[in-house]
Structures are given as structure tokens and as C-alpha cells.
Amino acid sequence: DAKTTQPPSMDCAEGRAANLPCNHSTISGNEYVYWYRQIHSQGPQYIIHGLKNNETNEMASLIITEDRKSSTLILPHATLRDTAVYYCIVSYAGTALIFGKGTTLSVSS
């Protein structure tokens, strides 16, 4: 079973920041937090991952709480093309990803 809890759906206005929360209260010390998204009829797309520190790349920022029990994925300026299912996954490096149901993000103009 997935080790994360995410809201089933969220809405965001185009151009605004989308903040997607994830709870992972049973995370182990060496487990990473990964974020993937899946646009309709496509394979999952890697977004970002982190262990303890906050991370940023060209797509998003990942904020992990100090106790590592939750995290937030931030899309700084959401566009219509960001409409997708977003998966938060906790996993050891090199092992299979266990996907939950994710959060369906709907970006509207």
C-alpha cells in the first residue's frame, strides 16, 4: 500500500502558485520523497525528489518539513498544461515506486 496521503483533487487559477500537500508520517530515515505527475494518456513524468533538504528545479520546488512527515510540491506559476494527476511517493532509492491515487490538479483560466 502507498505510504502517503494526498487530497483527491485541487483547483488552481492559471498563473497562480499551486501548492500540493502530502503526508508521509511513517517515512523511514533513508526513504526519499518523489513527485511524479501523469497527464491524461501519458506515462508518469518525474518532477522532483528529496531526502531532507528542500529542492528546486526548473519544474517545481519541494518543501519537506523538518520532521520529514509531510511535504509540499510547489508549481510557482501554474499553466493549463499542468493539469494532471500528481503522485507523492515515498521510496528507498532503487526500489519500485508504490503509487497511490494521487491528487488531480485542475488548472483553469
Next chain:
Amino acid sequence: EAGVVQSPRYKIIEKKQPVAFWCNPISGHNTLYWYRQNLGQGPELLIRYENEEAVDDSQLPKDRFSAERLKGVDSTLKIQPAELGDSAVYLCASSLTVTGGTYEQYFGPGTRLTVT
């Protein structure tokens, strides 16, 4: 850089028929995964390869599913015979595993199988 390539993209077969899916991972990626995604659900692992060795096949229904990864590059997933419940999207992913860690997984577009 080319991504993970899968073929065919779509396949419709009658139950009891065999079917095969092919995956070409990203060049240099030594770890390959096959996942199955049912409608409305997240992907679930079927098998994971490190080079040509299957290191995790605990979720592969071995009575009808088989997989191979010859020479540690391309991989084929086969179902024989197919059942109605096998209708799903079959996803291939690859990653680079080195001593001390594994990089992120990259997914192909998937093969949508419909069994009638």
C-alpha cells in the same frame, strides 16, 4: 536524448490469445521496470531488472506472464493466454543505478491493452 520507447502503443486482442510488449530503455540505464496501470489507479510494479537479472518479480503473475531482458537492454513482456482482466496500460520505466544510489525513473508512454 530519446526517452523510453514502447511498442505497440495500442493492442486489441481476444481472450486466450497471446500478446507481447516491447520496451527500449534510455541509453545507459541499467535498471528497467514493468508496471501495470488499471483504469483510475496508479501504476503497480510487475517486475524490476538490474541489467539482465530480474531482481523483483514477486508481483508478476507467473502462470501467464513472462518477461525477459536479453543483453540487459531491451525487454519484452508477454501474456499467454490473455484474460479479460488483463486489460490495462502496461508501462515500462528505466533508471540508472550506481553504487550508492539510484537516479529517478523515466517512463515510456505505455501500451494500452484491450482484451475482448
